[in-house]
Amino acid sequence: MVRLLLPLTHALTYTRWLHLLVGAIVPFVCAMVYPGLSSPSPGDWVLIAVLPVPLVLAVAMVPSARRAEGLQARLMLFPGPLARVRSDEEPGVSAAPSASWSDRARTAVWMVLRLETGLVIALVTGQLMALSLSLAGAAAGDPGFADPLVRVSGGSWGYVLLAPVPVLALVAVAAGAGALMAQAARRLLGPSLKERLSALEERTERLLEGNRIARELHDTLGHALTLAVVQAGAARAAADPEFTDRALETIEETGRAALEDLERVLAGLRETGRPLGSRPALDEAGRLLESARSSGARVDAEVTGPLEKLPGPVSREAYRMLQEALTNVLRHAGPVRVGVRIAVEEAWLRLEVRNPLAEAASAVSAAGVGGGSGLRGIRERATLLGGEARAGQDGREWLLHVDLPLR
Structure with a gap:
């Protein structure tokens, strides 16, 4: 009833x-x-x-x-x-x-x-x-x-x-x-079938955009926080006022750049459809290398070819890949010797980052091969550009190798 x-x-x-x-x-x-x-x-x-x-x-x-x-x-x-x-x-x-x-x-x-x-x-x-x-x-x-x-x-x-x-x-x-x-x-x-396909495409676009924003935040904030932690630890261990001043200056510059990137990403989130604004490109890689050096890493860089003539998407994504690679080195291996090779060839951009694989860091680094969000993000960026990224142990070194097509 x-x-x-x-x-x-x-x-x-x-x-x-x-x-x-x-x-x-x-x-x-x-x-x-x-x-x-x-x-x-x-x-x-x-x-x-x-x-x-x-x-x-x-x-x-x-x-x-x-x-x-x-x-x-x-x-x-x-x-x-x-x-x-x-x-x-x-x-x-x-x-x-x-x-x-x-x-x-x-x-x-x-x-x-x-x-x-x-x-x-x-x-x-x-x-x-x-x-x-x-x-x-x-x-x-x-x-x-x-x-x-x-x-x-x-x-x-x-x-x-x-x-x-x-x-x-x-x-x-x-x-x-x-x-x-x-x-x-x-x-x-x-x-109808056409409307369902259109809705599926829109949903896919939203998911891809969400993944891209997540990668941007991970790379930017992860890099900034890693440098801050490494610099603070090195300054405390050195107990040298001059070194401490340099470390604080590096932390300040890195934090300011991270805040700018964060504001750019948040502005894109507030206004649907708005592009995320200008992003750093690979011809600004010197800034990343200097940040790593200021954290105590001994960076040997070899750059061949005109970086300023790279296609925009390739140059921007390669910058983020290099940033994540250097962040991983500082996070897992500490301030060690790092070899960076950037080569612009006729049809490919090749990026290599290698560092000694210390025994204490071996287990941590190896754990990142399959499930680390940083390496996964690098592979996703490379795949979206039609390229390939490989990371793994090479003798007594850890090697990240990325190939990106220029066409």
Whole structure:
């Protein structure tokens, strides 16, 4: 009994009911022209149901008709943010214009189904409401107060107990019909194959953008924090005021650059679609090498070829890869000797970073081969550019080798 009465408390029941009744407007307007609504026969009702169909089919061929029907279905057939019926499920109803004849055909079927169902629900609503009024009139001694198909004879106060029954039955019918129409809307007004592919592409773009921003933050903040930790530790161990001043200066410069990168990334997040702004390129690699040297690492760099003529995407991503490689060296091996080789060849950019693999750091570094987020980010950057990145033990050294195509 509680389940039968539950739809009475849901606003969704009444919005679906209204949506169904709106579908009956067109056949009733047509019926006023022909054959009329004055004591129509069963044959007249069949004619009333059939006559508007060609008009509805013609309207369904207009692309914007699908958008209008989709918006109405979303608004009235599915729970809204203030509904007592909670649902995290997406309606699955498109609100885009028809883009193909398949869309037009599905829209036409939906509009005809809505018309016919609305007409039936309107007739059932009229009859059940008339029956309820007739029962209430019979309780008052006037059963002819309304004229339903089911006649009520006599007069008795007992009829007052039956008067709510047709109303409850009507609500149950409206709730069931509304639920069925919601399912039909998902099938007939759901996104087409082209729309699903477009939505999938948008989701993929968002995921890629999120991964790119995560890599940017990881590289920038990870590099800055690693340098700060190494510099602070070295300054404390040295106990030399002059060295401490240089360390603090390096930490300040690195922190300022990290804050600028952080502000640039956050600005892109605040404004959807805004580019992340200018990013450092490989011709600024000297700044990274000096930062590593100031942390105590002995960096031997070999650069061949014009770095300033590299394609923008290759140059920017290679800068981040070098930054992450030097950060990993300082984090896992400490201030050791580091060999950096950057070679610009005819069709490739080759980047190598190698450092002694100390026994104490061997286990830590080896653990990063498969699961380290830094090395994983380097591999992802290289793959997106059509290149390759390899990292592993090479004799008694740890070697990172990256090949990036220039075309």
